[in-house]
Amino acid sequence: MTESFTPDPDAPRWSSPASRLPDFPWDLLAAAKAIASDHEDGVVDLSIGTPVDSVPMAVRTALSAASDAPGYPTVHGQPALREAYSQWLERSHGIPDLNPEHVLPTIGSKELVASLPAQLGFGRGSVVVIPELAYPTYVVGVLAAGATAVRADALTALGPDTPSMIWINSPSNPTGRVLGVPHLAKVVDWARRRGVVVASDECYLDLGWEAQPVSILHPDVSHGDHTGLLAVHSLSKRSNLAGYRAGFVSGDPEIIGSLIALRKHLGLIVPTPVQAAATAALSDDGPVVMQKMRYARRRAVLTEAFEEAGFRIGEVEGHSAAGLYLWMSRGEPAMKSVEWLAKRGILVAPGTFYGPAGAKHIRVAFTATDERVAQAAARLTD
Numbered sequence: 001m002t003e004s005f006t007p008d009p010d011a012p013r014w015s016s017p018a019s020r021l022p023d024f025p026w027d028l029l030a031a032a033k034a035i036a037s038d039h040e041d042g043v044v045d046l047s048i049g050t051p052v053d054s055v056p057m058a059v060r061t062a063l064s065a066a067s068d069a070p071g072y073p074t075v076h077g078q079p080a081l082r083e084a085y086s087q088w089l090e091r092s093h094g095i096p097d098l099n100p101e102h103v104l105p106t107i108g109s110k111e112l113v114a115s116l117p118a119q120l121g122f123g124r125g126s127v128v129v130i131p132e133l134a135y136p137t138y139v140v141g142v143l144a145a146g147a148t149a150v151r152a153d154a155l156t157a158l159g160p161d162t163p164s165m166i167w168i169n170s171p172s173n174p175t176g177r178v179l180g181v182p183h184l185a186k187v188v189d190w191a192r193r194r195g196v197v198v199a200s201d202e203c204y205l206d207l208g209w210e211a212q213p214v215s216i217l218h219p220d221v222s223h224g225d226h227t228g229l230l231a232v233h234s235l236s237k238r239s240n241l242a243g244y245r246a247g248f249v250s251g252d253p254e255i256i257g258s259l260i261a262l263r264k265h266l267g268l269i270v271p272t273p274v275q276a277a278a279t280a281a282l283s284d285d286g287p288v289v290m291q292k293m294r295y296a297r298r299r300a301v302l303t304e305a306f307e308e309a310g311f312r313i314g315e316v317e318g319h320s321a322a323g324l325y326l327w328m329s330r331g332e333p334a335m336k337s338v339e340w341l342a343k344r345g346i347l348v349a350p351g352t353f354y355g356p357a358g359a360k361h362i363r364v365a366f367t368a369t370d371e372r373v374a375q376a377a378a379r380l381t382d
Helices: 025-037 057-065 079-093 110-119 137-145 181-194 253-266 272-282 286-308 334-342 370-381
Strands: 103-106 127-130 148-151 165-169 197-201 229-234 247-251 325-329 362-365
Touching: 025 334, 057 272, 079 103, 079 247, 079 272, 103 253, 110 137, 110 229, 110 247, 110 253, 127 137, 137 148, 165 181, 181 197, 247 253, 286 325, 286 370, 334 362
Parallel strands: 127 148, 127 165, 165 197, 197 229
Antiparallel strands: 103 247, 229 247, 325 362
16 A cells, blocks of 8 residues: 655745855846946956966867767776876976875866865864855855854964864965965864864965965975865866866875765766866966966056056055955945946956955956956056
8 A cells, every 4th residue: 555645734845055155246246247338348357267368279189089978987087187187286386296096076176165065074063164255155165065154364263163174275266365384284283183174275376476375285284194185276277277167176085085985976077078188288387387477467467557546456465466366455345446447347356255354355357358458457547
């Protein structure tokens, strides 16, 4: 006999994790974007750090050559890709002997940032520390997991309670601040004594300007031991591959193994052609150097123009020292600066997107084309 159940009309229905999340920040710029778009020469959009320059030809060739890929790829990724990643970290960032087995390709870095607390089992009752000024996806990932987010830049601000995980971000989005070896080593040592996972978002590691970024996996920081440490990297910015969704997480062998096991069930797999393209991108530093030179020119033009317009850049020592953004202020509410610029056809992000401490700041991306950057500078200095 089949047993049947009558639904209770008063029983709670499913609750979407999205109900725990704030509004998507850039949706709140619609009014400012409409104003900026009315400019006679069009909008100069400096609000999002999306690449606009061409994908390197060798990467596109590799993508095309691997396009006949009818079978499923593996979650762990191709050995050649993981080996290329490990060689890049050693060659460019002084991290020797990273075992490719301890590398996991991800579908871009944002996917991982938004889901890592949940994938590590940090839900209700867990505390995850995020930077005081932080890319909004950190808090989204914590809230989606049902955990509690605490904003703090200093270990002394955490109080007696031990968190489950600490996010650090160097170079920082939005501030461009680079955390030095003493700071990173102090965080690692503190976390290890307490069994806390440290996840380091290093997506702008190749883009140092006035400071040289250092990975948490560097032996001066980790003491050659990656236990409890995760480093997150991306090819979106360094190689113009935002459209490919190619990222990585590496570090603690046990944690990486756990993530691989879970992601097999979830089907979180980087497509085979993208893996081939990523291998090519990691194997050739030339296009990265050229792209950095482009960004350096655009950064210089915008720095001069915004300072001439009365904005203070790097007013806190170390801000705007790396990454793809200028973090600046005129000492007024962030949205007032956004509106002033929108009337000149320039769209930027208010600092409030990144936390309460950004209330009087704006973030300006220098990822626009040379022509649009020159337009912005002209509008600011006329």
